[in-house]
Amino acid sequence: MNTLLPTSIAGSLPKPAWLAQPETLWSPWKLQGAELVEGKQDALRLALQNQRQSGIDIISDGEQSRQHFVTTFIEQLNGVDFKKRKTVKIRNRYEASVPMVVDEVTRPSSVFVEDAKFLRKLTKQPIKWALPGPMTMVDTLFDDHYKNRGALAWEFAKLLNQEAKELEAAGVDIIQFDEPAFNVFFDEVNDWGIAALERAAEGLKCETAVHICYGYGIKANTDWKKTLGSEWRQYEDVFPKLQSSTIDIVSLECQNSRVPMDLIELIRGKKVMVGAIDVATNSIETPEEVADTLRKVLQFVDADKLYPSTNCGMTPLSRTVAEGKMQALSAGAAIVRGELG
Incomplete structure (x- = not known):
């Protein structure tokens, strides 16, 4: 990455109204068949154009071709039955009806590779692709086969690794694993979560990232945040082990959060994708507010390792x-870039 403070988004962008219901998580598609394939590609083009025009440096697909950041990947695997469902508590916060693992999990074919090739053809900028992390996948299912969260995560990690290697071959520059579950199940993260994450990233030559956040701005998450007190120290439990892991970049939440900035010192040496945009509010940050967050983080991260994000x-x-x-993210990063000279 030649740009100082290269900007990117953590993951999804809103979908156009003709493709899915706006401002709705996991909205069903409004198109079918060949029209849906074409519609997703059109949405991907728009997401690229929006990022470019906004000055974003590292381009993502905005998750335009997937309904859900976890289940869209799982739907393509064998061994998970979406008709057999059970209500479980996800991330110890909210109840959801989830599919059941009924047999050995396998990946019959690529899931996102064609989409990644399509995006790669459209831009020369670096591209980042998000995959669900093994622990978050486990937490989004009812396991009636392995009956062991760590064992299931390990199997998922192997399948994610196959997918990641194909994405790398398709020209993806950064592969990001989304692990919001890392902010909840601390013992498991240290027991097997980081090992499973490293297995998912094994042998990759492109850069790898893990995204650990406090979630979308939905009620279950904002209510949970209210119970966390004046300081959110969840990262403290997982950063020491992540610091010594093989993952290159750690993506975390800073804007309007109560994360003490000095916790970032625990991952000194890693690249840090710092959330300088709050996604749980409709008010748009000023470039100066973004710059202020980045300046604070620069006390704990070397400038050449700081990647401003959402x-x-x-x-x-x-x-x-x-x-x-x-x-605002791009403009805020530009202010700090200027100060760093």
Whole structure:
């Protein structure tokens, strides 16, 4: 990455109204068959254009071709039955009806590789692709086969590794694993979560990232945040082991959060994708607010390792707000770039 403070978004962007219901998480598609394939590609082109016009340096697909950041990948695997469902508590916060693992999990074919090739053809800028992390996948299912969270995570890690290697071959520059579960199950993260994450990233030559956030701006998450007190120290439990892991970049949430900035010292040496945009509000940050967050983080991260980003995905926001937030991120990064000379 030649640009100092290269900007990117954590994951999703709002989908156009003709493709899915706006401002709605996991909305069903409005198109079918060949029209849906074409519609997703059109949405991907728009997401690219929006990022470019907003000054974003590292381009993502905005998750335009997937309904959900976890289940869209799982739907393509064998061994998971979406008709057999059970209600479980996800990340110890909210109840959801989830599919069941009924047999050995396998990946019959690529899931996102064609989409990644399509995006790669459209731009010369670096591209980042998000995959669900093994622990977050386990936490989004009812396991009736392995009956052991660590064992299931390890199997998922092997399948993610196959996918990641194909994405790398398709020209993806950064592969990001989304692990919001890392902010909840601390003992498991240290027992097997980071090992499973490293297995998912094994042998990759492109850069790897892990995204650990406090979630979308949905009620279950904002209510949970209210119970966390004046300091959110969840990262403290997982950063020491992540610091010594093989993962290159750690993506975390800073804007309007109560994360004490000095916790970032625990991952000194890693590249840090710092969330300088709050995705749980419709108010658009000023470039100066973004710059202020980045200046604070620079006490704990070397400038050449700082990647300004958003706290989490922006699917639930309106397109206007999401674009405004991306522009603020770019403008804020530009201010600090100027100061660093």
